[in-house]
Amino acid sequence: MLNNERGAAVRPSFSRWLSQTNDITQQFMAMGVDPSFISMAGGLPAAEFYPVAAAAEAADRALSRWGAAALEYGPVDGFMPLRAHIADRMSRMAGRHFDTSNVLLTVGAMQGLDLIGKVLIDEGDRIVTQYPTYVGALDAWRPRQPVYTPLDWGKPGTSVETLRSAKFVYGVPNYSNPTGALVPTPARAALLEKALEADTWLVEDDPYLPLQYDGDAGPSMLALDGAMMPGGPYNGPVIYLGTLSKSIVPGLRVGWVIASPDMIAALTLAKQSTDISSSMLTHAVALELLEADIEKVHVPGMVGHYRERRDALCAAALETLAPWFEWQVPSGGMFVWMKARNSTIDTGVLYARALREKVAYVPGSVFDPAGVDTSSMRINFTRNAPDVLREGARRLAVAAKDAFG
Amino acid sequence: MLNNERGAAVRPSFSRWLSQTNDITQQFMAMGVDPSFISMAGGLPAAEFYPVAAAAEAADRALSRWGAAALEYGPVDGFMPLRAHIADRMSRMAGRHFDTSNVLLTVGAMQGLDLIGKVLIDEGDRIVTQYPTYVGALDAWRPRQPVYTPLDWGKPGTSVETLRSAKFVYGVPNYSNPTGALVPTPARAALLEKALEADTWLVEDDPYLPLQYDGDAGPSMLALDGAMMPGGPYNGPVIYLGTLSKSIVPGLRVGWVIASPDMIAALTLAKQSTDISSSMLTHAVALELLEADIEKVHVPGMVGHYRERRDALCAAALETLAPWFEWQVPSGGMFVWMKARNSTIDTGVLYARALREKVAYVPGSVFDPAGVDTSSMRINFTRNAPDVLREGARRLAVAAKDAFG
Numbered sequence: 001m002l003n004n005e006r007g008a009a010v011r012p013s014f015s016r017w018l019s020q021t022n023d024i025t026q027q028f029m030a031m032g033v034d035p036s037f038i039s040m041a042g043g044l045p046a047a048e049f050y051p052v053a054a055a056a057e058a059a060d061r062a063l064s065r066w067g068a069a070a071l072e073y074g075p076v077d078g079f080m081p082l083r084a085h086i087a088d089r090m091s092r093m094a095g096r097h098f099d100t101s102n103v104l105l106t107v108g109a110m111q112g113l114d115l116i117g118k119v120l121i122d123e124g125d126r127i128v129t130q131y132p133t134y135v136g137a138l139d140a141w142r143p144r145q146p147v148y149t150p151l152d153w154g155k156p157g158t159s160v161e162t163l164r165s166a167k168f169v170y171g172v173p174n175y176s177n178p179t180g181a182l183v184p185t186p187a188r189a190a191l192l193e194k195a196l197e198a199d200t201w202l203v204e205d206d207p208y209l210p211l212q213y214d215g216d217a218g219p220s221m222l223a224l225d226g227a228m229m230p231g232g233p234y235n236g237p238v239i240y241l242g243t244l245s246k247s248i249v250p251g252l253r254v255g256w257v258i259a260s261p262d263m264i265a266a267l268t269l270a271k272q273s274t275d276i277s278s279s280m281l282t283h284a285v286a287l288e289l290l291e292a293d294i295e296k297v298h299v300p301g302m303v304g305h306y307r308e309r310r311d312a313l314c315a316a317a318l319e320t321l322a323p324w325f326e327w328q329v330p331s332g333g334m335f336v337w338m339k340a341r342n343s344t345i346d347t348g349v350l351y352a353r354a355l356r357e358k359v360a361y362v363p364g365s366v367f368d369p370a371g372v373d374t375s376s377m378r379i380n381f382t383r384n385a386p387d388v389l390r391e392g393a394r395r396l397a398v399a400a401k402d403a404f405g
Numbered sequence: 406m407l408n409n410e411r412g413a414a415v416r417p418s419f420s421r422w423l424s425q426t427n428d429i430t431q432q433f434m435a436m437g438v439d440p441s442f443i444s445m446a447g448g449l450p451a452a453e454f455y456p457v458a459a460a461a462e463a464a465d466r467a468l469s470r471w472g473a474a475a476l477e478y479g480p481v482d483g484f485m486p487l488r489a490h491i492a493d494r495m496s497r498m499a500g501r502h503f504d505t506s507n508v509l510l511t512v513g514a515m516q517g518l519d520l521i522g523k524v525l526i527d528e529g530d531r532i533v534t535q536y537p538t539y540v541g542a543l544d545a546w547r548p549r550q551p552v553y554t555p556l557d558w559g560k561p562g563t564s565v566e567t568l569r570s571a572k573f574v575y576g577v578p579n580y581s582n583p584t585g586a587l588v589p590t591p592a593r594a595a596l597l598e599k600a601l602e603a604d605t606w607l608v609e610d611d612p613y614l615p616l617q618y619d620g621d622a623g624p625s626m627l628a629l630d631g632a633m634m635p636g637g638p639y640n641g642p643v644i645y646l647g648t649l650s651k652s653i654v655p656g657l658r659v660g661w662v663i664a665s666p667d668m669i670a671a672l673t674l675a676k677q678s679t680d681i682s683s684s685m686l687t688h689a690v691a692l693e694l695l696e697a698d699i700e701k702v703h704v705p706g707m708v709g710h711y712r713e714r715r716d717a718l719c720a721a722a723l724e725t726l727a728p729w730f731e732w733q734v735p736s737g738g739m740f741v742w743m744k745a746r747n748s749t750i751d752t753g754v755l756y757a758r759a760l761r762e763k764v765a766y767v768p769g770s771v772f773d774p775a776g777v778d779t780s781s782m783r784i785n786f787t788r789n790a791p792d793v794l795r796e797g798a799r800r801l802a803v804a805a806k807d808a809f810g
Contacts, residue, residue, distance in 0.1 A: 011604050011642065012572045014671055015527050015549075026481045026677050047473040055476055059464040059686075068452040071460055071654035076431045107512070107680040114679050118548050122420050123528070139678035143523050144420075167417045199416050237416065249476035251685040266419055272431050273544035274519050274679070275512040280656040281464075282684050 017142045024366050025135060031360060038392040040313075041360040043177060043334050044383040049302045050249045051294055058288035062281065070284040076272045077264070078105025078256075079283035085290055086256050090242070094219075096226030101261040102234050104268055107278055109207050109241040109255040111271070113140040116203060116239060118270040119263075120167040121146045128163060129170040132337075132367035132376065134177040134205065137170060148369035153187040163198035168239070174217045175208040175333025178367045178378035182331055185218040192221045195237050201263070203239045208333040210247040210299050211382075213307040217332060222258060235260040244286055246334075247295050253278070254286045310336070312386035313379065313393065320397035324404060325377075334382045337364075340375035345404050347377040353399035359392050422547045429771050430540060436765060443797040445718075446765040448582060448739050449788040454707045455654050456699055463693035467686065475689040481677045482669070483510025483661075484688035490695055491661050495647070499624075501631030506666040507639050509673055512683055514612050514646040514660040516676070518545040521608060521644060523675040524668075525572040526551045533568060534575040537742075537772035537781065539582040539610065542575060553774035558592040568603035573644070579622045580613040580738025583772045583783035587736055590623040597626045600642050606668070608644045613738040615652040615704050616787075618712040622737060627663060640665040649691055651739075652700050658683070659691040715741070717791035718784065718798065725802035729809060730782075739787045742769075745780035750809050752782040758804035764797050 028042035062070050077083065083100045091098050106112045113136065121127070121144035129137070131150040151171060152158045163169055169191070173183035195202040204221045219227075225236040243255035257267055271277075313336060314329050324345050325338040340347065347363045354360060364376025381389055433447035467475050482488065488505045496503050511517045518541065526532070526549035534542070536555040556576060557563045568574055574596070578588035600607040609626045624632075630641040648660035662672055676682075718741060719734050729750050730743040745752065752768045759765060769781025786794055 011606060012525065014524050018524055018671055018674060021674055021678070023674055023677065025681065026673065029478060029677075029682060030480050042478075044478060047477055050473040050476045052468060052472050052476065055686075056465060056468040059468065060461060063457060063461040063464065067457050068455040071455045071457065071656035072452055073434060073447075073449060073650075073655045075435050107683075110681045111679065119419050119423055120417065136678075136681065142678060143675070201416060245478075250478045251476035253680065253682070253684040266423060268431065269423060269426055269428055270548070272428065272434075273426070273541075273547060274516065275658065276430065276515045276541065277434060277658070278512075279658040279684055279687050281460075281687060281690070285686070 015143070017145060021139065021142050022366060024362065025139065028360070028362070034358070037358045037360070038384065038388055038395065039360045040379045040381070040384065040389070040392050041362050042383065043380055045246060045250060046302070046305065046382055049298070049305065051289070051298050054289060054292065054294055055249065055285065058285045058292065059281075061288045062284035066284050070281050072280055074277040074280040074283065076277050077103070077268045078278060079280050079287065082283045082287045085287055086242075089290075090222075090240070090258050094223040094226045096223075096230045096234065098234050098258055102258050102264060104257045104264050104271065105278060105283060106255045106257055106271070107253045107275070108245050108250065109205060109243040110136055110140065111274070112241040112255060112257045112267075113137050113205070115257075115267045115270040115274070116168065117141040117144045117146070118274075119266040120201065126166045127168060127170060128158060128166040129369065130172065130176065131369060132178055132364060132373060133170065133369060134172060135362070135366045137205070138367075138369060153183050153191060155190070157187070157190060158194070160194045160198045163194055163200050166200055168201035168203050169195055170203045170205065172205045172208070173221065174206055175211060175330055177208070177333070178335055178362065178364070179337040180328070180330025180333050180335045182217065188218070188221050189224055192224050192238070200237065201239055202237045203241070205241045207241070207243045207246050209242070210295070211303060211306060211334065212332045213303065213310060214331040233261060234258070239263060247299055248286070248289055252282045252286050254282055306382050309381045309384070309386055309389060313381040313389040316390040316393035320393045321400065324400045334380050336379045336381060338377050338379060343375060346374045348374055350377070350399055350403050353403045354396055357395040357399045359395040359399070361396070420548070422550060426544065426547050427771060429767065430544065433765070433767070439763070441763055443764045443789065443793055443800065445784045445786070445789065445794070445797050446767050447788065448785055450651060450655060451707070451710065451787055454703070454710065456694075456703050459694060459697065459699055460654065460690065463690045463697070464686075466693045467689035471689050475686050477685055479682040479685040479688065481682050482508070482673045483683060484685050484692065487688045487692045490692055491647075494695075495645070495663050499628040499631045501628070501635045501639065503639050503663055507663050507669060509662045509669050509676065510683060510688060511660045511662055511676070512658045512680070513650050513655065514610060514648040515541055515545065516679070517646045517660060517662045517672070518542050518610070520662075520672045520675040520679070521573065522546040522549045522551070523679075524671040525606065531571045532573060532575060533563060533571040534774065535577065535581065536774060537583055537769060537778060538575065538774060539577060540767070540771045542610070543772075543774060558588050558596060560595070562592070562595060563599070565599045565603045568599055568605050571605055573606035573608050574600055575608045575610065577610045577613070578626065579611055580616060580735055582613070582738070583740055583767065583769070584742040585733070585735025585738050585740045587622065593623070593626050594629055597629050597643070605642065606644055607642045608646070610646045612646070612648045612651050614647070615700070616708060616711060616739065617737045618708065618715060619736040638666060639663070644668060652704055653691070653694055657687045657691050659687055711787050714786045714789070714791055714794060718786040718794040721795040721798035725798045726805065729805045739785050741784045741786060743782050743784060748780060751779045753779055755782070755804055755808050758808045759801055762800040762804045764800040764804070766801070
């Protein structure tokens with residue numbers, strides 16, 4: 001990997017985990033330079049709906065209102081008025097009181113995942129996680145070198161014993177990444193109950209909550225736990241991750257963790273050693289947008305467009321991809337998870353052909369902690385307009401026909 | 406540490422490194438709530454000089470110019486126009502060409518330190534670092550559990566053999582944190598030569614470059630290396646860290662790493678797994694400020710104030726603290742490093758008394774990788790006005806007299 005042009009001996013080797021990772025997220029973030037290329041890979045919102053004018057007004061108000069404080073190093077745990085606002089928001093959502101000692105502001109929900117790995121994982125520690133799981137979570141924890149055990153949300157599901165063997169349990173109950181699946185309330189309640197019995201941490205990653213297309217998501221595990229323990233400071237096992245990346249814009253990089261004060265204190269120590277503090281400007285702008293109730297104005301229209309896009313993709317896929325793949329229509333979120341109808345269809349092989357047809361998705365292998373899934377793929381439907389999605393499905397079918405007949 | 410109010414068994418333990426860290430940076434970031442308290446602890450710029458109006462105009466221009474692109478997930482390595490601007494800036498500074506493959510934008514220089522630890526350190530790996538060293542660097546690397554060997558900049562200085570035993574060498578040659586020391590050019594050149602011979606990485610952390618009070622800082626090791634290898638893509642051993650936190654404002658959290666493309670690629674992979682991308686809004690605002698040449702307008706006046714503050718602190722300390730401490734007047738940066746005149750003076754003991762007098766500094770122990778320094782302290786002079794610094798020195802003397810007679 002190293003190439004010293006002076007021709008001397010090679011420099012010190014990189015850390016072990018780097019040889020086990022991939023740059024697929026980076027590739028997706030850099031896609032879109034060629035306008036004729038259709039990327040259905042990244043978990044990206046549609047930029048044409050971003051409230052640019054509202055953000056410009058919010059930046060102006062934020063700097064008038066807070067002045068130098070918006071350009072300052074902040075407290076490690078975030079801009080206090082925004083922490084208080086998020087505490088209130090989550091209290092309303094979960095139906096129990098959280099105060100600021102339950103809140104850490106993070107750089108998107110992604111930094112929350114990184115910090116959770118930092119404070120809980122030493123090499124060889126166990127994480128119980130849904131299979132397949134969000135590639136960003138696997139990326140975040142790889143430098144800590146954990147081992148994985150699959151989470152079964154079903155009945156009887158993962159045993160208390162198994163949960164007890166883990167530093168934490170990880171799941172995305174609302175419109176999961178990558179599968180789009182919505183976990184039913186009884187399964188959430190059962191997992192919470194077992195996590196309480198096992199006395200382990202329960203990480204609930206909830207970025208897709210605002211993107212509901214067919215009815216309600218149901219209560220979060222944080223809310224279910226809160227209902228069992230409505231009084232006093234929240235001290236339960238749930239570590240809840242939220243973000244403004246899906247409901248407003250990703251480029252402010254504003255997310256948050258809700259957890260017991262001892263966990264928030266540990267995560268804050270880890271954040272201190274990661275970036276000292278987030279940008280107070282982004283926190284102050286986010287606060288202005290939230291106080292102006294931007295989500296009420298912004299989300300319903302955007303969700304309408306996303307629903308139309310989901311339907312366009314699924315209808316086009318029925319006409320083009322059904323010979324090779326099957327899928328469930330997701331009731332929220334950003335993704336359709338397609339599984340090959342038979343094992344001769346390798347989505348890694350298909351990927352190379354798809355790139356030649358100028359279309360991209362994410363091969364299922366990167367979501368598999370065991371790395372053995374060769375038969376699935378994740379397709380994003382929020383980023384592109386219906387016509388583009390239809391053309392993307394057509395190109396994928398050309399690639400599939402070429403690869404598998 | 407854990408306290409589960411349900412009274413069941415304790416939850417899984419935190420990662421080992423957390424029991425070895427401290428929250429001192431966090432404390433300093435949170436200080437300043439009580440206006441009668443004088444903190445000379447944090448390495449903070451003076452907020453009264455922040456160019457708030459220019460930042461507000463820059464935010465407005467950035468959103469008009471880039472629209473949704475300024476509110477988007479960015480490429481992991483940063484907003485391309487700002488990367489290109491930083492490549493040009495560093496090319497001018499170092500007198501050799503860097504292109505964007507040599508540049509990663511980070512959340513302040515601090516994230517650069519975190520990422521360097523992530524990509525180079527496995528548990529037990531060695532870092533050769535200046536003693537005392539920046540507490541933020543020690544914080545950043547603690548989760549990776551390295552071991553440390555002191556760097557000697559002098560003659561003959563650290564041996565090539567010792568450098569060869571390390572994953573990297575770390576130093577702050579310009580107005581070091583915590584000592585304020587300026588490393589002479591021959592010593593920089595000698596270290597660079599040995600690092601080349603040892604074929605190890607050389608981390609040059611350079612946040613204080615803009616804060617020069619008495620003459621020029623001298624060439625960076627990056628420039629010295631560039632001069633030896635002026636053509637072709639930069640592929641040398643220096644990993645250079647820069648930031649806008651000291652020259653413009655810290656709250657944009659814009660820093661950068663300059664290094665060989667293979668190192669930039671590895672650091673970018675690590676950033677992908679840390680926060681996906683930085684806030685494009687902060688990058689776009691920083692670009693506007695830099696294109697408007699804000700530093701030319703802003704830095705000279707600020708540096709004049711800082712020089713006055715340094716002089717005020719040093720003069721006051723001569724009158725109040727000289728019975729217990731001695732120090733060198735720094736020619737740049739943010740800190741005066743005071744060493745006790747005898748070993749009965751413990752700056753940890755003094756710290757508790759100082760807090761009672763409503764004044765704070767940073768005890769030297771947190772900068773000592775070996776954790777044994779009990780006789781030094783770091784005093785910041787940039788944050789407070791001359792009168793406040795004089796009062797701070799007076800309070801420190803009251804505390805010292807009370808503690809040590």
